[in-house]
Amino acid sequence: MKDITSRADVETLVNKFYDKVIKDDVIGFFFTDVAKIELNKHLPKMYNFWESILLGNPVYEGNPMRVHFPINEVVALEERHFNRWLQIWEETVHENFEGQNTETAIARALNIARIMHHKMMNARS
Numbered sequence: 001m002k003d004i005t006s007r008a009d010v011e012t013l014v015n016k017f018y019d020k021v022i023k024d025d026v027i028g029f030f031f032t033d034v035a036k037i038e039l040n041k042h043l044p045k046m047y048n049f050w051e052s053i054l055l056g057n058p059v060y061e062g063n064p065m066r067v068h069f070p071i072n073e074v075v076a077l078e079e080r081h082f083n084r085w086l087q088i089w090e091e092t093v094h095e096n097f098e099g100q101n102t103e104t105a106i107a108r109a110l111n112i113a114r115i116m117h118h119k120m121m122n123a124r125s
């Protein structure tokens with residue numbers, strides 16, 4: 001297996017992640033029922049987000065935290081949801097890639113998820 005080294009790799013990873021997430025019993029409904037995302041609009045943002053992080057190309061313009069607050073107001077984003085998100089992410093990453101950048105993908109997601117979880121809890125209290 002290879003490391004994540006190109007935009008094509010990032011797109012493969014994000015596509016495979018969303019194939020699972022959308023169907024997931026624990027968190028799928030956030031995407032399909034709460035936010036009702038259109039994948040053709042959402043996925044390119046995710047490709048850009050991860051390309052910025054993993055390849056160092058600053059192509060993502062946005063605020064990755066902001067969009068989660070309105071979701072959190074409809075249905076609380078709780079620890080079990082973040083744990084599931086991270087579990088699917090780690091599984092998908094390791095099924096497809098290996099190497100230094102691959103480990104960075106997992107470590108960065110864990111960091112961001114922790115921060116996001118705290119922000120969501122604070123917003124509810």
Ligand code: HEM
Nearest residue numbers: 027030031035045049062063064067081082085109112113
């Ligand atoms: C339980 C955990 C999570 C759920 C249910 C969730 C759900 C969602 C949904 C439904 C959207 C689309 C919002 C919209 O366009 O209206 C979204 C956007 C996004 N999420 Fe998450 N998310 C979770 C965790 C994370 C984590 C841990 C990260 C980063 C590692 C992340 C990064 C992003 C980014 C970058 C966007 C796009 C923001 C933009 O529009 O620029 N999410 N998320």
